[in-house]
Amino acid sequence: MNIILMGPPGAGKGTQAKILEDARGLKQLSTGDMLRAEISGETPLGLKVKAIMDSGSLVSDEIVIEMISNRIDQPDCVEGFILDGFPRTVAQAEALDKMLHAKGKDLNAIIQLVVDEAALLARIERRAVETGGARADDNAETLKKRLDAYKAQTAPIVPYYEGQGRLKKVDGMAAVNIVTEQIADILDGAAKIA
Ligand code: AP5
Ligand code: MG
DSSP states (O other): OOEEEEOSTTSSHHHHHHHHHHHHOOEEEEHHHHHHHHHHTTOHHHHHHHHHHHHTOOOOHHHHHHHHHHHTTSGGGTTOEEEESOOOSHHHHHHHHHHHHHHTOOOSEEEEEEOOHHHHHHHHHHHHHHTTSOOTTOSHHHHHHHHHHIIIIITTHHHHHHHTTOEEEEETTSOHHHHHHHHHHHHHHHHHHO
């Protein structure tokens, strides 16, 4: 089963992806985590994207499309994967459709975590405290830029998938376990259709 989890910064994509990994044996593919690993490893790609990520802007479509295309071919994705933070532009969504078609794979569910923007700063600030500031972009100023990028570049994916009748929405303001239940209901429905 292959799933997309979408939503703005702090919506709970990573939280729910990890729960799904454990519950369903799917692989979480977070482009943000992959890029942060490149930065920690001081690879050429990491050095290239660090300033962009620290500023709250999106890295180029080409970089993340290639990253995901390579990653979903790995053996640990055979049972399925959860895309967390990808696609993030309409060009990425189109490239994903094309690459999945070419690889003979499909998407079982595209789920949007719907949240109030006003709640996101508190979540990000709490995570910054809990992780000892592990993420350079977890601060009020950069969150604002990440939200601007979400609205300008990522939100247009919603009508792209809605137009195809493929998007399901869940209330991302509910408690973590309730969000998990809402997602489970969608996936169990999708599994029956498939
Ligand atoms: P990325 O790492 O994807 O970050 P993001 O989208 O900004 O989202 P977050 O990871 O901050 O939030 P989340 O939705 O995962 O929430 P979480 O579960 O952690 O991207 C970072 C950067 O990488 C981008 O800015 C860009 O530069 C680059 N990038 C990545 N992908 C890209 C792409 N495809 N194209 C181009 N550039 C790309 O939860 C947040 C907090 O809230 C946690 O503390 C959690 O405990 C809490 N929480 C979660 N759920 C709930 C709940 N229901 N109730 C209360 N608290 C909750
Ligand atoms: Mg995340």
